[in-house]
Amino acid sequence: MEQLLHYCWKHKMFPLGALHTTDGQPVEVIDAGLHNRNAGPDFFNAKVKIGGELWVGNVEIHDKSTDWFLHGHERDDHYNNVVLHVAGVIDAEVRTASGLTPPQMQLDVPETVRRNYEELLKADNYPPCYKIVPTLSRIRVHSWMSALETERLERKTDDIARRAACCQSSWEAAYFVTMARNYGFGINGDAMEQWAMNVPLGAVGHHRDDLFQVEALFLGQAGLLDPLSIPERHREAALADPYYQRMASEYKYLAHKFGLQPIDHHLWRFLRLRPQNFPHIRISQLARLYFLRKAGLSQLIDCEDVKSAQRMLATSPTDYWQTHYAFGCESARSEKRLSAASVNLLLINTVVPMLFAYGRHKRDERLCDRAFAFLDQLRAEDNHIVRMWKSCGLPVDNAGDSQALIQLKNEYCDRRDCLRCRFGYEFLKG
Known part of the structure; x- marks a missing residue:
């Protein structure tokens, strides 16, 4: 469930009530930081107030605090600047390579978010978020589909650039x-x-x-x-x-x-x-x-x-x-x-x-x-993916829309990557 903890931290989906460190100091999350999907701490440049004092640095998140040692962070200098360690279960004190003991906070996933996430993962209907789609505003849908349309073009751009490289840079x-x-x-x-x-x-x-x-x-x-x-x-x-x-x-x-x-x-x-x-x-x-x-x-x-x-x-x-x-x-x-x-x-x-690819190449x-x-x-494609989304109530007016929906299914729904999907966000927050 570590991904869900990341998600709740990123979107500040915290349980009702004040947040505290394990030693009782109040915690205020001003900026959750930049989510890092590569090696190193999970969130860069977060801003948190701990006991009334502002800290700017990195945040690391685990299911259990003992995972800190399981992953070898106590020997890795990249984690010396962790200002807060967040875990679903606090079962050990953690220590950095520089010998510091960063404060820790237990984060409980709100019950509504947990229940909705489990429903998304277990749903037999496809797509699993079909119930939320008709309730979304036109602006919210358009914004996400525009982003998906660009994502798909960028993926195809990568494919074309790879072919150009295989052809001695001949476009x-x-x-x-x-x-x-x-x-x-x-x-x-x-x-x-x-x-x-x-x-x-x-x-x-x-x-x-x-x-x-x-x-x-x-x-x-x-x-x-x-x-x-x-x-x-x-x-x-x-x-x-x-x-x-x-x-x-x-x-x-x-x-x-x-x-x-x-x-x-x-x-x-x-x-x-x-x-x-x-x-x-x-x-x-x-x-x-x-x-x-x-x-x-x-x-x-x-x-x-x-x-x-x-x-x-x-x-x-x-x-x-x-x-x-x-x-x-x-x-x-x-x-x-x-x-x-x-x-x-x-x-x-x-x-x-x-x-698009050649335009990017030539700026x-x-x-x-x-x-x-x-x-x-151009006319929207007519295939089983587009028909599926149409049946959920999504508008498909042109090829840009159909390309966006193909990207949504292939890169998000098929992978059950609901935590990166804006429709999934709406479903999770209930």
Whole structure:
């Protein structure tokens, strides 16, 4: 319950009545201090009056005061500046490495807070705070969702920065990898990212005016031109397919020219995947986008509104794939264009985070502001997370709201991290 003690101290959720040290001196908490989640005392620069005298320093909190010794604080100089030791149970006197004995105070968690916290942890309904949501003011909800929206963008910024670092600091390549990952639409996202990291854009650039060669390089690097990647029941027809033969031959030439190695074709997942989502289709769509020079970072930066970004991402596979889902597997002719819903998801998960991340990288607030403006203009996602929160009474007006609610579930609810959630705070205080 130490986390709950931290929470009560941080938010000054104290039991009714005066606070006292173990030797009877009155305690007044003026400033709980800055919560430290790293090594060292739990709260920095707290201000407390003890016996009428103001102390400024650090506060350490434990379930039991003997935990001070269990954690080795009596040998750690970082704890020499502790001005107050707070514990749920006082069962020993504590001592610092400098030989001082800081005053101690027993802190009892208010019964209402304890009961509400246990209810949150044990609740079968999801989310556990559903009862409090309809009672929250619009301003309080908006404030928390705005913070969550920014949190999610910052997490995605970290992912993009990591990709840029893996691509020798190339933000152009990081954008391509990010776009490719989101073309996997979840189930093949990891494979698409690994494939994109394995696509030598410098080499592809020498052939970008030839769509067939671009597609051959893309599909070849995905391992999808390997005969063993073709299901056995379709292999004979595929190997006899003139288009497959031309493409395999072209890739063999290009792979030798540039010294390329494909990824393992076993990475791709097809089970319960709709044919229009097969990696062959998605990669062909990306090949056309690249060929049309719509997959570059400069083209993204030039998009000043949602409609221009939607036009930029609109694409369909090459002619062969409009009558096939896989090599040797014919289908009724269909343009297989990205649906409006798919383009919306790509804008939310690729365009917006990239604008925000690149804006941060370049210290260009205009790009960051544009990212938020796009989220305000885009339709909210329709998935089980958003529907769950809607059923609790939360408004979901745009993509910014849906992104905030996804962040809330993934980073707070799933981890039962109610003590860091503003909705959880409202629930706990009753």
